[in-house]
Amino acid sequence: NGSSSVNWPPEFRPGEPWKGYPNIDP
């Protein structure tokens, strides 16, 4: 639906800080 869905799901990369699910709201 919204363009924000393109960024879903966020990727987990081992060794990097997990940014989680920020409210995507440009």
Place this chain on the structure above:
Amino acid sequence: QGPLTATMLSSASPEEQKEMLGERLFPLVRSIQPTKASKITGMLLELDNSELLHMLESPESLRSMVDEAIGVLQAHQAEE
């Protein structure tokens, strides 16, 4: 490196808790689904921590959740 416990998680911030769970989940997910492990792990981290802890101890639960996540991911990608 012993098993991750709820007690260990409780001493960390919410972001750190997900990170700790992700570090444990990722290699297991990768062994099931090597190509999409990053995205699938990211999806699984949306679940409750208690559920994630259970999955770490139960390979059958993990596998069924990974299968489900792959289906959701494919449906999502098909929409785009």
